[in-house]
Amino acid sequence: MLSLSHEILQIYWWVIVSLLGGLLVFMMFVQGGQTLIFGLPKSEIEKDMIINSVGRKWELTFTTLVMFGGACFAAFPLFYATSFGGAYWVWLAILFCFILQAVSYEYRKKPDNFLGQKTYEIFLYINGSLGVILIGMAVSTFFSGSDFALGEHNFVEWKTPYRGLEALANPLLYPLGIAMFFLSRVGGALYLINNISDENFRAKARKAVLKNTILFLPFFLMFIIWIFTKTGFEYDAEGVVSLVGFKYALNLVKMPIVTLIILVGLGLVLYGIYKGAFTKSTYGVVPYGVGVVFVVMGLFLIAGLNNTAFYPSFSNLQSSLTIKNASSSHYTLGVMAYVSLIVPFVLAYIFVVWRAIDSRKITQDEIKNDHHAY
Amino acid sequence: MSELASVDWSRAQFALTAIYHFLFVPLTLGLSFIIAIMESIYVKTGNEQWKHITKFWLKLFAINFAIGVATGIIMEFEFGTNWANYSWFVGDIFGAPLAIEGLLAFFLESTFFAVMFFGWDKVSKKFHLISTWLVAIGSNLSALWILIANGWMQYPIGMKFNPDTARMEMQNFFEVALSPVGIIKFLHTVTSGYVISALFVIGISAWFILKGRHIIMAKKSMIVAASFGLVTSLFLLFSGDESGFQVTRTQPMKLAAMEGLYEGDSRQGLVMFGVLKPDKKHGDGQGSFMFDIEIPYLLSLIGKRDINAFIPGIDDLVFGNEKRNIESVSSKMAKGKIAVDALRTYQEAKKTGDKEAMAKAQNLLETNMNFLGYGYLEKPTDAVPPVALTFYSFRIMVMLGTYFIALFFVVMYLCMANNIESFKKLLWICVWTIPLGYIAAEAGWIVAEVGRQPWAIQDLMTVGVGATNLGSVNVKISFTLFAILFTALLIAEIKIMLKQIKIGFESHA
Numbered sequence: 001m002l003s004l005s006h007e008i009l010q011i012y013w014w015v016i017v018s019l020l021g022g023l024l025v026f027m028m029f030v031q032g033g034q035t036l037i038f039g040l041p042k043s044e045i046e047k048d049m050i051i052n053s054v055g056r057k058w059e060l061t062f063t064t065l066v067m068f069g070g071a072c073f074a075a076f077p078l079f080y081a082t083s084f085g086g087a088y089w090v091w092l093a094i095l096f097c098f099i100l101q102a103v104s105y106e107y108r109k110k111p112d113n114f115l116g117q118k119t120y121e122i123f124l125y126i127n128g129s130l131g132v133i134l135i136g137m138a139v140s141t142f143f144s145g146s147d148f149a150l151g152e153h154n155f156v157e158w159k160t161p162y163r164g165l166e167a168l169a170n171p172l173l174y175p176l177g178i179a180m181f182f183l184s185r186v187g188g189a190l191y192l193i194n195n196i197s198d199e200n201f202r203a204k205a206r207k208a209v210l211k212n213t214i215l216f217l218p219f220f221l222m223f224i225i226w227i228f229t230k231t232g233f234e235y236d237a238e239g240v241v242s243l244v245g246f247k248y249a250l251n252l253v254k255m256p257i258v259t260l261i262i263l264v265g266l267g268l269v270l271y272g273i274y275k276g277a278f279t280k281s282t283y284g285v286v287p288y289g290v291g292v293v294f295v296v297m298g299l300f301l302i303a304g305l306n307n308t309a310f311y312p313s314f315s316n317l318q319s320s321l322t323i324k325n326a327s328s329s330h331y332t333l334g335v336m337a338y339v340s341l342i343v344p345f346v347l348a349y350i351f352v353v354w355r356a357i358d359s360r361k362i363t364q365d366e367i368k369n370d371h372h373a374y
Numbered sequence: 375m376s377e378l379a380s381v382d383w384s385r386a387q388f389a390l391t392a393i394y395h396f397l398f399v400p401l402t403l404g405l406s407f408i409i410a411i412m413e414s415i416y417v418k419t420g421n422e423q424w425k426h427i428t429k430f431w432l433k434l435f436a437i438n439f440a441i442g443v444a445t446g447i448i449m450e451f452e453f454g455t456n457w458a459n460y461s462w463f464v465g466d467i468f469g470a471p472l473a474i475e476g477l478l479a480f481f482l483e484s485t486f487f488a489v490m491f492f493g494w495d496k497v498s499k500k501f502h503l504i505s506t507w508l509v510a511i512g513s514n515l516s517a518l519w520i521l522i523a524n525g526w527m528q529y530p531i532g533m534k535f536n537p538d539t540a541r542m543e544m545q546n547f548f549e550v551a552l553s554p555v556g557i558i559k560f561l562h563t564v565t566s567g568y569v570i571s572a573l574f575v576i577g578i579s580a581w582f583i584l585k586g587r588h589i590i591m592a593k594k595s596m597i598v599a600a601s602f603g604l605v606t607s608l609f610l611l612f613s614g615d616e617s618g619f620q621v622t623r624t625q626p627m628k629l630a631a632m633e634g635l636y637e638g639d640s641r642q643g644l645v646m647f648g649v650l651k652p653d654k655k656h657g658d659g660q661g662s663f664m665f666d667i668e669i670p671y672l673l674s675l676i677g678k679r680d681i682n683a684f685i686p687g688i689d690d691l692v693f694g695n696e697k698r699n700i701e702s703v704s705s706k707m708a709k710g711k712i713a714v715d716a717l718r719t720y721q722e723a724k725k726t727g728d729k730e731a732m733a734k735a736q737n738l739l740e741t742n743m744n745f746l747g748y749g750y751l752e753k754p755t756d757a758v759p760p761v762a763l764t765f766y767s768f769r770i771m772v773m774l775g776t777y778f779i780a781l782f783f784v785v786m787y788l789c790m791a792n793n794i795e796s797f798k799k800l801l802w803i804c805v806w807t808i809p810l811g812y813i814a815a816e817a818g819w820i821v822a823e824v825g826r827q828p829w830a831i832q833d834l835m836t837v838g839v840g841a842t843n844l845g846s847v848n849v850k851i852s853f854t855l856f857a858i859l860f861t862a863l864l865i866a867e868i869k870i871m872l873k874q875i876k877i878g879f880e881s882h883a
Contacts, residue, residue: 056492059484062443066480069450070473077465084451085458085842092852095451096859102444103863106436112873114866152718153540155459155843163848328466329536329543339474346481353485353505356497372433372491 009333010323011305013075016340018300020068021139022293025180027061029285030054032188032212034101034128035181037121040189040208046201048109048367048374051124053195054188055105055374056357060350062102074336078326079311082156083138086148087164090138097131100124105374132184136177137167142303143227143248144172145312150319159315175222182216187292190276190285197361202282209284210277227299228252233312233320241309241317251302258301265294381841383849384456387856391448392823393816394860398442398867400815403517403564404571404606405435406510410503411598417503427591429494430879431575436491437870441863448856456849460830460840467533467544468523471551475519483512517567518560525556527831528822529624535743537720537736542834555620559822562613565606566818569778570811572603573804576785578875580804583795588879597789604782610775615676621825622677622685625832627757628825630688631764633673634662638687638695644672647769650762656755657689688761692754703754710749713742747834759827767820774814781807 004012033054041047073080084091100123107113108120147159147166160166167173189208196202232247244250252259272288275281304310309320327333360366367373378386409431416424450472453461461468489497489505497505526532532549533542544550576599582592621629629635634650635642637659648666671681678685686700694702716738723731751757785804788794794801826832830840 056488059443059487060481062447063476063480063484066447066450067473067476069454070469070476073450073454073461073465074469074473077469078462080454080465080469081458081462084454085456085461085844088455088842088844088848088852091451091455092855095448096855098447099444099859099863102447103440103866106440107866107870110437110870110873111877112869114869115862153459154462156462157843161845163844328469331547332466332470332544335544335547336470336473339470339477342477346477350481350485353489356501357488357493360496370492371429372436 004334004337006327006330006333007324009330009337010327012337013071013327013333014304014310014323015297015301016343017068017071017075018297018304019293020064020071021300022295022297024061024064024068025183025296026187026289026292027057027064028132028180028184029187029191029289030058030061031101031128031132032181032184032186033192034124034188035185036188036192036205036208038125040204041201042204045364045367046198047121049196049198049201049362049364050192051105051108052367052370052374053192053362057191058101058105062098065098075328075333076321076323076326077328078150078154079321081154082148082150082321082326083146083311086156086158087138087141087146087167088158089162090134090164090167094131094134094138097127097134101127101131108374128184128188129181132181133174133177136180137173140173140176140223141167142300142310142312143230143232144170145233145314145320147315148313148319149316150313172226175219175226179216179219179223182212182219183292185212186216186273186276187285187288190272190288193276194282194285195358195362197363206277209273213273213277233309233317234307235309235320235322235324236307239322239325241312241320241322243317247308248302251306251308254306255302258298258305261294261301262298265291265296265298267291269295378846380844380846380849381838383846383853384841384844385837387456387849387853388449388452389823390853390856390860391445391452392819394864395442395445395449396816396819397812397864398438398445399517400563400567400570400812401438401574402435402442402513403567404569404602405431405438405574406506406513407568408571408575408599408602409435410506410510411602412595413503413506415598417499423591423594426879427595430591431595432490433874434578434871437867437874439487441867444863445860456842456844457830457840458842460835463541463835463840464527464831465541467526467530467542467550470544470547471519471523471526475516479512479515479519481512483509483516486512514564517564521560521563522551522553522556524822525553525559526550527829528559528826529553529555529620530831530834535739535746537717537739538724540717540721542831555624558613558616558620562610562617563818565610565613566815568606569603569610569775570815572599572606572782573778573807573811575599576603576782577805577808580801581875582878584798584801584805589795591879593789593792593794596785596794600782600786600789603778604786607775607779607782611779614772614775618676619679625826626686627688627691628759628764628821629677630686630691631759631761631825632768632821633685634761634765635673635685635687636662636689638685638690638698640674640684641671641682642673642677642685643668643670644676645769648765650765652762656692656758688758692758703748703751703757706745706748706757707751707754709742709745710747710751712749713739713746714749716742717746744833747829747831747836747839750836750839751828756828759825764821764825767817767824770817771814771821774810774817778807778811778814 033050037047037050041050104120104123108117149157151157186209189205193202193205228249231243231245233241234244234247235241268287268291272284272291276284304323309322311321313319409428412424412428416428486505486508490509493502531553532546534545536543575595579592579596582588633645646667646669648663651664654662673685674683675681684698690700692703694700716735720732720735828836830837
């Protein structure tokens with residue numbers, strides 16, 4: 001790996017970060033499932049089944065988020081420092097949402113739980129809605145740019161006193177956030193269809209898949225139209241950043257493999273939704289999951305490759321972050337690339353464990369009799 | 375009282391998060407192994423009682439684990455939110471262990487966690503047992519990587535400064551990963567977690583025996599925990615000794631603060647107990663203590679492995695000691711300022727393409743690089759950490775550690791003699807020792823982290839430079855929100871834990 005050029009390793013690591021981003025959005029079916037607890041279940045036991053179903057996967061979403069942060073820290077530390085240090089309040093709000101989730105499953109039903117069952121259920125809803133929407137809006141700033149400049153020694157200077165909260169005033173950032181909220185609910189419903197053995201419940205979940213897909217589509221289309229028609233941020237061989245019309249659409253043309261990844265991904269997502277909403281199949285979540293990973297990965301790739309500044313600064317174009325100026329050294333990226341070879345083994349054991357645990361589907365009887373049920 | 379700066383609020387916020395995190399994580403580190411041992415006995419013997427025992431402790435583990443994970447994620451992201459300059463300066467080195475932690479340890483822990491709790495009737499006994507061990511190994515591997523990263527901050531090696539980017543870059547991964555400071559930090563810290571867990575299991579088991587409930591299962595738990603605690607607390611003693619040796623070698627100012635030692639000497643004794651003079655000033659030639667009891671030669675022996683060795687004091691390090699060839703902080707500050715200026719000159723010369731000036735500046739920078747952080751100090755005494763806090767915390771840690779060894783030994787002996795239930799007072803002592811384990815661990819954390827102030831990275835970056843350029847009002851608000859949230863969650867956890875303990879072993883059949 002160390003024999004690979006710095007440039008190749010920077011691309012390799014952007015691909016890894018993009019893959020992690022895709023996996024994270026797929027794993028947000030956990031958050032989506034959490035938001036379904038208000039509305040979908042018609043009884044307490046059904047609510048318990050949902051919480052126990054997605055609750056057995058919450059650590060994996062959490063770990064993927066940590067891994068995404070860790071990979072950014074190691075591979076693109078200037079992005080880590082600029083985004084987290086600059087957009088302080090947005091990230092802290094996201095973190096608050098995730099703290100709430102971590103304890104809610106375990107504490108919700110325990111006797112003497114101090115805040116009461118309902119509070120923990122609201123916590124789960126906040127994590128699944130606000131947490132997801134804010135992450136979507138934060139990712140949208142990869143395309144809109146943010147109001148920062150880099151000072152002496154590349155130390156971040158955020159140009160507004162709102163430290164990231166100014167993003168809430170930008171209507172262009174909402175479509176992706178809202179689209180992700182509904183997408184996570186589609187994922188949640190598809191996962192519940194797969195994981196809960198109860199035909200009445202599955203029928204309701206299938207309706208939820210359809211309803212949330214209908215709500216997801218316009219927001220996703222708005223986001224897609226916005227990014228493919230907007231001016232983007234391009235850098236030249238000297239690293240000078242300039243504005244280029246239809247930059248992200250041009251990236252699609254220049255990188256046909258990425259276009260193919262996105263199209264295949266979209267097809268798989270729609271196929272998964274079709275299986276979940278219109279057939280008796282319980283495996284819609286599989287093509288949906290692969291499709292989401294592909295689409296999100298493709299969007300990250302067009303945000304960072306083909307000489308595109310992935311974290312643009314609209315107040316000072318030349319402070320924009322690219323995979324070249326934000327990355328770690330050649331040596332670190334090389335060492336980390338060796339470490340990344342472990343990823344297939346990690347995915348393999350996650351697959352084995354997931355299958356082992358999910359081979360017997362959740363039933364009402366199990367939830368009633370399990371001493372550790374959430 | 376003067377207004378605290380943003381950096382002080384960020385320090386307070388990080389300290390708050392770390393203290394809360396360190397209330398939950400040490401228990402998980404050790405309890406996971408204790409549970410794995412208990413389950414191994416169950417699988418080996420087929421005795422269902424061991425399964426009930428395992429499940430009971432597993433439930434307490436899960437309640438604690440959740441909040442440990444929640445505070446852990448905050449710590450990772452606080453490096454970015456509150457210490458952005460630091461993150462950029464050392465992300466090349468520090469980020470790598472964090473990413474490896476996520477990949478190698480965190481996934482292991484979180485994947486097999488689900489089997490541990492929900493797989494009892496879904497996978498074979500052996501698969502379940504392997505999963506339990508993997509969770510234990512995963513959580514400890516997680517600690518390994520984060521402590522290697524922390525060890526690097528205390529003793530930065532394996533890197534080179536890049537003047538073009540003004541940041542540190544890794545040169546040798548193995549030097550970073552196998553740093554003796556990082557390794558001993560890991561061993562000492564995880565072992566303290568093992569001791570806390572052993573005290574936790576013994577204390578709760580003692581309470582059951584006192585209440586006359588689940589006596590057999592409590593005694594079985596106690597014997598596992600006492601043997602685990604005895605072995606690990608003895609190891610804690612040895613790793614503590616090695617830590618002392620490493621601190622003397624790499625952070626002499628921290629050692630001097632731990633000992634309240636202002637004027638160094640040969641054949642230096644170790645203060646077993648002492649009360650510091652509150653009005654002690656640097657260089658006033660007065661003694662440090664109102665009262666103290668010292669063990670002769672011991673500090674020289676621990677610090678330098680030589681009873682005749684000279685151990686420098688705070689004043690030697692601040693004002694310098696020519697006889698002992700110790701450079702003063704003023705001299706280091708002068709070199710640091712040369713490094714800071716050379717860096718600025720280098721970058722300005724680079725913009726104008728003046729290669730000669732660049733080469734000259736780079737040469738100056740490289741010569742004075744080891745003192746870069748001193749260039750940001752305002753006065754020599756800024757290099758001294760809070761002495762009283764470090765000194766008393768160290769004594770609390772050591773005294774409690776010694777007491778734990780004695781307690782484990784007695785409990786172990788009485789468990790072997792099978793008559794521990796006759797010693798009611800001892801059982802109450804066991805119950806009330808549970809919080810002492812946490813106090814010792816937090817005191818140890820204070821020694822390690824407060825003792826290294828003002829450095830974010832020893833000698834290279836002060837916490838002031840590493841902090842994000844935030845208005846203090848932002849961090850005040852976030853500090854308050856975190857304090858409220860963590861405290862609420864702590865109360866929730868304690869109440870749930872107490873209730874689960876009261877419920878006892880029966881519901882875990």
